[in-house]
Amino acid sequence: MTATTTAPLATTPVRTTRQPSARLRAWATRAPLLPALVFMIAVTQLPFVATLVISFFDWNALYPKARHFTGVDNYREVLTDADLRHSVWTTVLLTVAVVLASLVLGLILALLLDRRFRGRGVVRTLLIAPFLVVPVAAALLWKHVLYNPEYGLLNGLLHYVGGPQPDWISNTPLLAVEASLVWQWTPFMMLILLAGLQSRDPQQLEAARVDGASDWQIFRHLTLPHLRRYLELGALLGSIYIVQNFDAVFTITSGGLGTANLPYTVYQSFYQAHANGLASAAGVLVVIGSIIIATFALRVVSSLFREEVGRA
Amino acid sequence: MSATTVKRKGLGLGVTAWLLGILFFLPIAWMALTSFHSESDAATNPPSFGAALTLDGYREFFGTGGGASPWPALINSTVASVSSTLLVLLLALPAAYALSVNRVRKWTDVLFFFLSTKMLPVVAGLLPIYLFAKNTDMLDNIWLLVILYTSMNLPIAVWMMQSFLAEVPVAIIEAARVDGARLPTILARVVAPIALPGIAATSLICFIFSWNELLFARVLTGVVAETAPVFLTGFITSQGLFLAKVCAASLVISLPVLAAGFAAQDKLVQGLSLGAVK
Numbered sequence: 001m002t003a004t005t006t007a008p009l010a011t012t013p014v015r016t017t018r019q020p021s022a023r024l025r026a027w028a029t030r031a032p033l034l035p036a037l038v039f040m041i042a043v044t045q046l047p048f049v050a051t052l053v054i055s056f057f058d059w060n061a062l063y064p065k066a067r068h069f070t071g072v073d074n075y076r077e078v079l080t081d082a083d084l085r086h087s088v089w090t091t092v093l094l095t096v097a098v099v100l101a102s103l104v105l106g107l108i109l110a111l112l113l114d115r116r117f118r119g120r121g122v123v124r125t126l127l128i129a130p131f132l133v134v135p136v137a138a139a140l141l142w143k144h145v146l147y148n149p150e151y152g153l154l155n156g157l158l159h160y161v162g163g164p165q166p167d168w169i170s171n172t173p174l175l176a177v178e179a180s181l182v183w184q185w186t187p188f189m190m191l192i193l194l195a196g197l198q199s200r201d202p203q204q205l206e207a208a209r210v211d212g213a214s215d216w217q218i219f220r221h222l223t224l225p226h227l228r229r230y231l232e233l234g235a236l237l238g239s240i241y242i243v244q245n246f247d248a249v250f251t252i253t254s255g256g257l258g259t260a261n262l263p264y265t266v267y268q269s270f271y272q273a274h275a276n277g278l279a280s281a282a283g284v285l286v287v288i289g290s291i292i293i294a295t296f297a298l299r300v301v302s303s304l305f306r307e308e309v310g311r312a
Numbered sequence: 313m314s315a316t317t318v319k320r321k322g323l324g325l326g327v328t329a330w331l332l333g334i335l336f337f338l339p340i341a342w343m344a345l346t347s348f349h350s351e352s353d354a355a356t357n358p359p360s361f362g363a364a365l366t367l368d369g370y371r372e373f374f375g376t377g378g379g380a381s382p383w384p385a386l387i388n389s390t391v392a393s394v395s396s397t398l399l400v401l402l403l404a405l406p407a408a409y410a411l412s413v414n415r416v417r418k419w420t421d422v423l424f425f426f427l428s429t430k431m432l433p434v435v436a437g438l439l440p441i442y443l444f445a446k447n448t449d450m451l452d453n454i455w456l457l458v459i460l461y462t463s464m465n466l467p468i469a470v471w472m473m474q475s476f477l478a479e480v481p482v483a484i485i486e487a488a489r490v491d492g493a494r495l496p497t498i499l500a501r502v503v504a505p506i507a508l509p510g511i512a513a514t515s516l517i518c519f520i521f522s523w524n525e526l527l528f529a530r531v532l533t534g535v536v537a538e539t540a541p542v543f544l545t546g547f548i549t550s551q552g553l554f555l556a557k558v559c560a561a562s563l564v565i566s567l568p569v570l571a572a573g574f575a576a577q578d579k580l581v582q583g584l585s586l587g588a589v590k
Contacts, residue, residue, distance in 0.1 A: 026416075026417070029410060029414055029415075029416050030410065030416050031410075032406030032407060032409050032410040032414075032495060033406070033407045033410035033411065033416055033422065035403050035406065035407070036403040036404060036406070036407035036426075036466060036470060037407070037422070037425075039403055039462070039463065039466065040425075040426065040429055040463060040466055040467070043459060043460065043462075043463035044429045044432060044437060044463050045429070046440075047436075047437030047438075047440040047441050047444075048432060048436050048437050048440075050437075050439075050440035051436055051437060051439060051440055054439065054440065108332075109329075109332060112325055112328060112329040112332065113329060115322065115325055115326070115329075117322065117323075117325070117326030117329060118326065119330065120329075122333075123329050123330055123332075123333035124333075125574065125577075126333040126334065126336060126337040127332075127333050127336050127337075128573065128574075128577065128580070129336070129337055129340050129570065130336055130337075130339070130340065131573070132520070132566070132569050132570045132573035132574070133340065133562070133566045133569070133570070134523065134524050134540070134541060134544070134562070134565050134566045134569055135524055135526065135541070136524075136526055136541045136544040136545060137541075137544055137561075137562035137563075137565055137566045138562075140544060140547055140548070140558055140562055141339055141340075141343050141559075141562055142339070143548075144547070144550065144555060144558050145339070145342065145343055145346060145555060145558070145559060146339060146342075150355070150357060151354075151355040151356060151357050151359075151555065152357075153339075153342055153359060155357060156356075156357050156358050156359035157359075159357055159358045160358060165357075183336070183339070186336070187336070188584060191580060191581045191584065192581055192584070194581075195581045237584070240430070240431050243433065244433040244434055244435060246434075246435075246526060246527045247526045247527075247541075250526070250530075250545070250548075251545065251548055254548065262435070263433065263434075263435045263527070266435040266438065266439075267435065267438070267527065267530075267531065270438075270439050270442070271531060276439060276443075279439055280439055282435075283433075283435050283436045283437075283438070283439065284436065286433045286435055286436060287432060287433055287436045290431060290432075290433055291431070
């Protein structure tokens with residue numbers, strides 16, 4: 001909409017015979033970008049600034065008159081409160097476990113799919129499907145259809161082999177949430193790594209094979225270094241998405257049994273407990289956490305590879 | 313290694329791929345089968361694979377059994393996803409033009425600014441948005457979700473479209489400009505037709521993310537603007553025998569995403585990796 005109104009400006013340099021000023025031309029180039037840029041700043045940056053400000057206030061929505069500045073008290077409370085501290089730990093555990101497991105599984109699947117075999121397209125489609133189930137629906141599927149101790153599919157299959165009939169969610173709540181997320185995110189990792197595998201130089205692989213390199217040697221010295229960028233990317237994007245996971249925790253355990261992660265805690269502390277200041281402090285911590293995880297994951301993976309390459 | 317062992321090994325790996333593919337798909341296949349079972353057949357242990365098929369689960373879900381109808385939620389989700397996708401295209405196409413064809417200075421910085429907004433977790437801005445909506449009477453209003461979903465998908469769209477538009481030959485755009493075409497005309501008549509496959513894939517991916525979204529919808533909507541994922545949260549606590557109904561609901565609500573995802577399969581990676589992987 002705004003683009004339309006600024007459009008005549010963009011063509012002014014062509015129409016006029018006079019040489020337009022450089023500044024005008026620069027603005028004409030910038031104009032198409034501005035609506036999107038202004039929109040993003042208004043909708044994503046301003047609320048975060050507000051969160052930052054609110055996080056320094058003692059503010060319970062039920063007692064609005066008692067609102068006052070408290071400095072870093074909210075942060076102290078988030079970090080010292082046993083429940084909240086536990087949710088920080090849960091967030092780290094959930095993110096790291098899901099990202100690593102889906103990355104490894106995704107790599108195995110990508111390597112298998114990189115080979116030519118009958119029905120490869122069908123298998124690829126079957127493998128992508130879990131990622132294309134609405135997250136809440138996927139969580140419901142795991143909670144009711146697979147995990148249910150009485151009539152769930154897992155215990156149903158265990159029944160055939162005379163195995164035990166565990167209550168999956170009560171026994172291992174965090175693992176139950178993680179398994180459902182790994183199921184959904186493995187296809188994502190597989191797609192990224194498969195794209196990486198298919199961008200290898202076929203001539204280089206052929207040359208290595210002619211020189212008598214084994215499959216393992218090719219994987220270790222050619223494929224893995226080439227995939228590094230893609231592994232990093234998968235880990236980075238996966239962490240960013242999973243650190244803010246809400247759907248699976250909310251659906252499978254409703255944050256109970258010690259599975260409340262920070263996003264769920266933020267949701268609960270303002271939506272149910274109306275503790276606005278506290279929720280904001282926890283929200284700021286999620287942001288800091290996601291920045292740390294993203295950079296940390298990147299550094300770990302890249303140093304790991306440098307080590308590997310150095311040893312070779 | 314003889315030729316036959318190589319061949320046998322290849323066959324073994326192919327079979328492994330098939331088995332893993334089936335294993336990953338099994339929960340979905342089982343969900344589909346259960347949705348066509350009667351409630352009593354759906355909740356048996358051991359599972360009844362060969363039970364009679366019925367549409368009762370779907371009838372229950374669509375509200376003929378007396379429960380709440382899912383249609384308002386499905387319509388809300390459609391409005392939110394389609395409108396926000398259109399708004400995203402309207403904003404992202406000119407932006408991508410300025411970042412790939414007629415480049416602004418420091419265009420990479422701008423691109424990375426868009427990417428960085430994607431790294432800002434949703435919960436970070438949730439409370440101020442909620443308070444704003446409450447004070448402006450925008451709570452339970454589907455158009456608030458349209459705006460939020462647009463901001464959620466705009467970075468992805470800008471990144472994807474930027475890489476698609478970079479492939480449009482500059483000479484064609486120059487020619488149109490010399491002929492006196494204005495920017496909207498250039499975008500609509502010259503750029504869009506050439507970049508159409510990319511624009512289509514971008515739209516499908518934006519549609520998927522909007523359709524799936526739960527946290528904003530859960531906090532900001534109520535009875536009127538409830539979306540399909542929020543409707544699904546009604547199934548979180550067990551309600552007696554309801555497995556077939558849950559499966560039918562989950563499947564119906566996932567169908568648009570499955571369809572859009574398979575349609576955009578080739579460009580899915582590019583979209584999910586924000587254009588970093590082609």
